[in-house]
Amino acid sequence: MSILPDNPSVHDTTERAGLRRAAHGVKNVFRLATRTGSGRFGVATLTVIVMVVIVGPFLAPHGITDVVGVPFGSPSSSNLLGTDYLGRDVLSRFLQGGSTLIMLSLAAPAISMVIAAVVGTLAGSIGGRFDLITSWIVDVVLSLPSLVLALLVLASLGSGPGASLVALTVVLVPGAIRVARAATLEAASADYVEAALARGENRLAVAVREILPNTRSVLAADFGVRVGYAALIYAGLSFLGVGQPPPAADWGLMINENRIGLMTQPIAVLVPALAIALVTVSVTAVSDSIARSVGGRTQ
């Protein structure tokens, strides 16, 4: 039940204020991201890559499964980047092969952040047995190497974008919970939290009203780092051939499929490899730039 009167003008202002705040947030992040040289490089490269991923499917001259020539054919006027191991057009598959990487690299950290915000805040503010058990599970899951954990999940669920999303989330969540919990504990030591508790307010209400708004920026910074992890891990899974089953067009899988022809048709491998490296390096450059700008400001 809303405490606001059912008055459209009031709704309008709050909505607009929300939008303004969001726009301000985006502008802020952009300013922090472009403060260093490598950050500017990262933002520019990511913009180009996201454009390619969005517009690419409309520009692709062939379908991803169309056989248009001989296997490992060299670049020609009809196949600008040559053909792959089955004689499919490399350019077409490249233009349509980046969406899974980009989408999973955003979706998995977003889901992880929501889970971590709930579980981490609860663990940090309730404490007691729930906190102990949560922290212990987090420690245990973190004692598996990330890639091995992701492979375990994929061995149980099979490959595909859905299974990859689950695998990435399982890998990202424990660290995110640890960060959220630590931020909660730090925010909980503030005077106004103690004051709220002393007033006899419900612990959960205090967690939502007083603590969560103060851990939001920590969680947001952590999100940036986790986008980088997700991109690196999914690229690895996809390269290992367990991210998506063929005949999907996927940059990592393209490298895996075409590397037997590396000597005759290197372009089929190098173009997706370069694209993946640009994504992972740019994301890291951006999140590093944000972290350094924030760090520099608080010092």
Added chain:
Amino acid sequence: MTTTVALPETPTITPGRGPRSAPPLLRYVLVRVGSGVATLWAVSVLVFFGTNLLPGNAAEVALGVRAGDPLAVEKAMEAAGLDQPVLVRYWDWLTGLLQGDLGVSMVTQQSVAGLMGARLSNTLVLTGCLLVLLIPLALGLGTWSAMRKDTMVDRVIGTGTMWFLSTPEFVVGTFLVVIFSSWFNLLPSVSLLNPQVSALQQADLLVLPVLALLVVGVGQVTRLVRASTIEVLQSDFVQMAVLRGVPTRTLVLRHVLPNSLGPSVQVLGMALGSLIGGVVVIETVFNYPGVGTMLVQAVSTRDITTVASLALLISAAYVIGNLLADLAAMAMNPQLRRGGF
């Protein structure tokens, strides 16, 4: 005066000697080893139940096409012991593992330990070569970068390591193959080891995989070493030594390194997780016959028993590596050695 650490709280105790300093040290080691064993057990539970309780009955997956035949499924489950209660299966699996029995592959019906053969030692050789080169290189670069904080050297190392650590290993490996195998024809593009000879004697096959891992690994570890070295540089005793005019060489060897080595080894233990992931990927890039390629193959054929055993083996290596790193850090830290933590 050459004391390199802050004074302990109880200066009357002789460092590292005497009956009064032994118990805290022993207690620390016991607690750390105990928690390592507990973690290993918990990981075994996670791996086993994660692979055995999730959807997709292992026997049906292994049977593939014949999965429609309920009698065949039942027979296969009986053969694999899958008709037993899950706790019994867990117990058999765990006790088997402790005796070196890694179970039977769901797909090939052969023993996993037999299939592994020389792969374990091949992977250990690869990882060993990596660490032997990585540790001094990252330590040197990290310390240098920290000593020259905010100068050109630091910025170049900082940017370089960031680029390297965020490039996937398989991209680095692929570019190395293109440069050294395709263009210059210097080194082999695949590492098909001769099983008759030790991997160490086939060094030309090791160069590119190790180099690819090194590029990414140095990126990660150098940054961690730099961070822990900067912390040491900011401590009072180093500031004092600088003010006393101690020459840089002495400062690094006598004051900085002895104190930064411990934390650096500890962060190396943490970086081991992603180094292991890198080894798995790089083995695939070079078709290197190791545990990593075997794991990836088992995942693609959904050979659950092999995946579970190998995953636990690799995770155990990670947990034990971390344990050793912690103990080594403790041995290197004069304050911890005295039990003054």
